[in-house]
Amino acid sequence: MLLPKQVHFLFLPFFLALNLFAQDKGKVMPFQKIIIAIEQQHQMSFNYTEDLIAGLQCPMPKKSLSLDQKLRYLAQKTHLSFENIGNRFINIYKKENTAPLLCGYVFGAGDKKPIENANISLANGTKIATDFNGYFELDPGEVTAFGVSHVGFVSQKITSVRPDENCLQIFLEPEITELEEIRASAVLASGISKNTDGSFEIKPKKFGILPGLIEPDALQTMQQIPGVNSLDESVSSINVRGGTHDQNLFLWNGIRMFQTGHFFGLISVFNPNLAHTISIYKNGSSAFYGESVSSVVAISSTPETAEKNSFSAGINMINADVYGKYNLSKKSYIEISARKSITDFVETPTYKEYFNKVFQNTTITDFAQKHDVDYHSDKKFGFYDATLKYAQKIGSKDQIVLDLITIKDNLEVFQSATFYAINRSENNVLRQQNYGGNLSWKRNWNPFNTTKINIYNSSYELLGNQKTTNANQTLIQENTVNNNGFNVENNHILTPKFSFNNGYQYNETGITNLEQVTNPDFYRRVKDVLRTHALILEGKYSDTLSRLSLKAGARINYIEKFKKYSLEPRLQLRYGISKSVSIELLGELKSQNSQQIIDLQKDYFGIEKRRWIISNNSTVPIQRSRQVSVNVCYKENDWLLDIENFYKKVNGIITSSQGFQNQLEFVRTTGDYEVLGTEFLIQKKINHFLTWFSYTYNKNNYHFPDYEYPTFPNNFELTHTLSWAAIYEKNNFKIALGTKWSSGRPKTSADVSQIDPSTPVLVYNKPNNTNLHIFSQVNLSATYKWETANGIQYKAGLSILNILNRKNEISEYYRISSLTNSIEEVETFALQRTPNVSFRISL
Incomplete structure (x- = not known):
């Protein structure tokens, strides 16, 4: 180079x-x-x-x-x-x-100053420019009409032209060009805003504070948005309007991420000190986003403006990280980040609470004897992630950016249980990792036309090795995903009010699943590949004066293997009824060709028992969603009131992707789910004080037509969810107190009257016939930042999750124990009181 x-x-x-x-x-x-x-x-x-x-x-x-x-x-x-x-x-x-010439002067209507280099366009295609006095001349014999234009002014067409003793005086009105308007700033916290397209935007470097968070973790932050939940407190199980986690599209600099959480989803894999912009779409996403039937989370670590050299390092009670950016020249820079768990060196109180939640905070009760089974486990755990960015500008029009990311979790657990002098033990190893790379080239042909090309790859691997000592049996499971492709995107600004985008995307996804068992010997390896093509057309109209914004697009997909086409329209329409009140209509049709299923529900590995698979267009159909929402927003005098009603339906789901732990656990059938809901947010800002309250209602039902109970509540239904927060930010001190409350998730009860303890066979009532107890949690966080005379910044933070130490049940199911040959009732609970402390230094 x-x-x-x-x-x-x-x-x-x-x-x-x-x-x-x-x-x-x-x-x-x-x-x-x-x-x-x-x-x-x-x-x-x-x-x-x-x-x-x-x-x-x-x-x-x-x-x-x-x-x-x-x-x-x-x-x-x-x-x-x-x-x-x-x-x-x-x-x-x-x-x-x-013969007299046709002459004229062109002025600005506002300041009456002459406009130099205004374009005089004739019908035959000839163009001339005005001089520094705004003067021009034309031959009247060749002119019947002409146009006058200049950037920043409304064009005029002159139709009555004839030579005269006096020159024409033409006044051009200034044209108001709408910038990317932010519909509502400081939503929930500083650094979070809502755009005119209905998306939420998070700027981590401007992030204030939220209850329980001391760092701008993208996936933890998005759970504060109405309509976004995680039933098990995991960033690897985020449910947006009733959807499963794998139905969300997570992009990091154009790379699709198949792993989103460290430590079984309790920590996001995205370094919170790196990202510059995070965009979250619950509905009405751009046609350039595919392979998702729920939300889109797009993370970009490319800064919008040039930044100076910087370095920072931090540590909390789970991990330590470093970040650095160095400008190699005026046109190039390199950016590096790395983060690693500190569990190799010390087991902090935070770490212990996390492990209790994942493994030990599970009460397993013998259903007949009503007492706990004695389980023990020893464990070794660690994780790391690292990113690299290199950006180079070439001339004044071109830029090349290279992004690389690597993520890895490694766990070793030895687990044993003793009951009636019978001992059984298992030795387990689990490795989960995700690598990704993206090379992008962007060219600004002129101020009105831009082209961007991305070439990307994402590789995911999940490897589980389980050894049972008593049975002398080894089980190896492996799930790998290789996703690569390229896309081209062209942006055209036709007028200051109207722009047009078009593009093409090619994507290849290969997924391999392997199972190997000893004693008895069994081996199975299955690999599937799917290649898709997509054409994208999208137009945007935005007029500040009429307070109208419209973005409409369509995505045309073609799947090579199935020889199938599909059309996916997208719509974002917003109209300002007044300066304070606006109404918004969002709609979309989307599809998804890959999803996660659960083969062995009773594994204790948490979400890592999920495996990615590809649609076969029969027993594993292509998932398709349609969604529409209407939003009304009022914003005036630091008050914000936002109400959104939505309807969403997803077809093509399979039972093995929904995490059933009842009679449907081993049933294989297809169906859909349908959600109808309301999301409400009210917020008030008074000087340095901000408070908000949100409420979400949704009615979410499954429909499996081939099952004996065709309609019943969705596993991820939370009928009522309430959140409240009070935030104070002044100078360098920030503190936040808040609470979460939700009705219990659905569960299936056992029919005790039909169970014979001597020959235990599970008999269930109707699926999801009842609910867990309510979930309630109070959280606190505070940060303080100071700077020394030589420009070094320090930041200290403290957070406490579940201050009241409430015991919140997040799941409950039944199983037959091979150890005791009896029915066990398994209850899983959320985090108990969990403190965390952080410290960061920035240069």
Whole structure:
């Protein structure tokens, strides 16, 4: 690769040559010098008499103009005539025709100042420009009408033209260009805003504070948004409007991420000190986003503006991290981040609470004897993630960006149980990792047209090795995903109010599932590959004066293997009824070809028992969703009131992807779920104090037509959810207190009257016939930042989850124990009181 100085050296002759003709637009030059330069450029000769051009001066015409355009330009400026003989010789003579010329001046309507270089466009395609006085001349014999335009002004068309003793005076009205308007700033906390397209935008570097959070963790933060929940407190099990976690699309700099959580989902894999912009779409996402029937979470770590060199390092009671950005030149920089768990060195109270939640905070009760089974486990656990970005600008129009990310979790657990002097033990190893890379090239052809090309790859691997000591049996499970492709996106600004985007995407996804068992021996390895193509068309209209914003698009998918086409329209419509009240309509149709299933529900590995699979268009159908929502927003005097009603339906789901732990656990059938709900947010800001209250209602039902109970509540239904927070931010001190409350998730009870303890066989009531107890939690967080005289910044933070130490049940199911040959009732609980402390230094 060329060094920056070498690049500048190569471009230097080009700029010197360009300078010969690219003179100051307002600077006049001797006419003879101008025609000599034109002769050299176009390899022709002018014929004239010296007295004809003596003393003449005018601005140099642009080098990019054709020869005929230059001659018309010179004729306008000098009132001379030019006879072109075969583009080889040009005769210059004075006009004998004394017919009056059509002349005019172009001014700005606001300041009445002349507009230089305004475009005068004739019907035959000829264009001329006004001089520094806004003056122009036309031959009236060739003109019936003409247009007048200039960037930043409303164009005019002049239809009544005739020569007159007085020149025309044309006044152009300034055009108001709408910037990317933020519909509501500081939603829930500083650094979080809501855009006109209905998406939520998080700026981690501007992030304030939320209850229980001391860092701007993207996936923890999004759970504060109405309609977004996690029933088991995991960022690896985020449910948006009733959908499962795998139905969400997570993108990091254009790379699809198949792993989103460390430590069994209690920590996000995305370094909170790295991301510059996080966009979250619950509905109405852009047509450029595919492979998702629920939400879209797009994380970009490319800064919007140039930033200075920086370095920071931090530590909390789970992990330590470093971040650095270094500008290699004025046009290139490198950015690195790395994070690693500290569990190899110390077991903090936070770490212990997390492990209790994942493994030990599970009460397993013998259903007949009503007492706990004695389980013990020893464990080794660690994780890390790292990212690299290299960005290089080439000239003034091109930029190349390389992004790399690596994520890994490793766990070793030895588990044993003793009951009636019978001992059973298992030795387990689990490894989960995700690698990704993206190379993008962006070119700004001009201020109105841009092209971006991405080439990406994402590789995911889940490896489980389970050894049962008593049975002398080994079980190896492996799930790998290889996702790669490229996409092209073109952006065109047609007018200040209207823009148009189009593009193409190619994607190849290969998924391999392996199972190997010893004693008895069994081996199975299945690999499936799916290739898809997509054409995208999208238009956006935005008018500040009429308070109307419209974005409509369509995505046309083609799946090679199935030879199937599908059309996915998207819509975002917003109208401002007044300056304070707006109404918004969002709608979308989307599809998804890959999903996660659960083969062995009773594994204690948590979400990692989920395996990615690809649709086969029969027993594993393509998932399709349709959703519409209507939102009303009121914002005035630091009050914010936001109400949104939505309807969502997802077809093509299979029972093994829904996490059933009842009679449907081993049933394989397809169906859909249907959600109808309301999301409400009210917020008030008073000086440094911000408080908000949110409420979500949803009615979420499954429909499996081939099952004996075709309709029943969804596993992820939370009928009522309430959240409240009070936040105070002043100078460098921030503190937040808040609470979460939700009705219990559905569960299936056992039919005790039909169970015989001597021959235990599970008999269930109707699926999801009852609910767990309510979930209630109070959280607190605070941070303080200070800076030394030499510019070094320090930041300390404290958070406490579940201050009241409430015991919240998050799941309950039954199983038959092979150890005791009895029915066990398994209850899982949320985190108990969990403190965390952080410290960070930034240069």
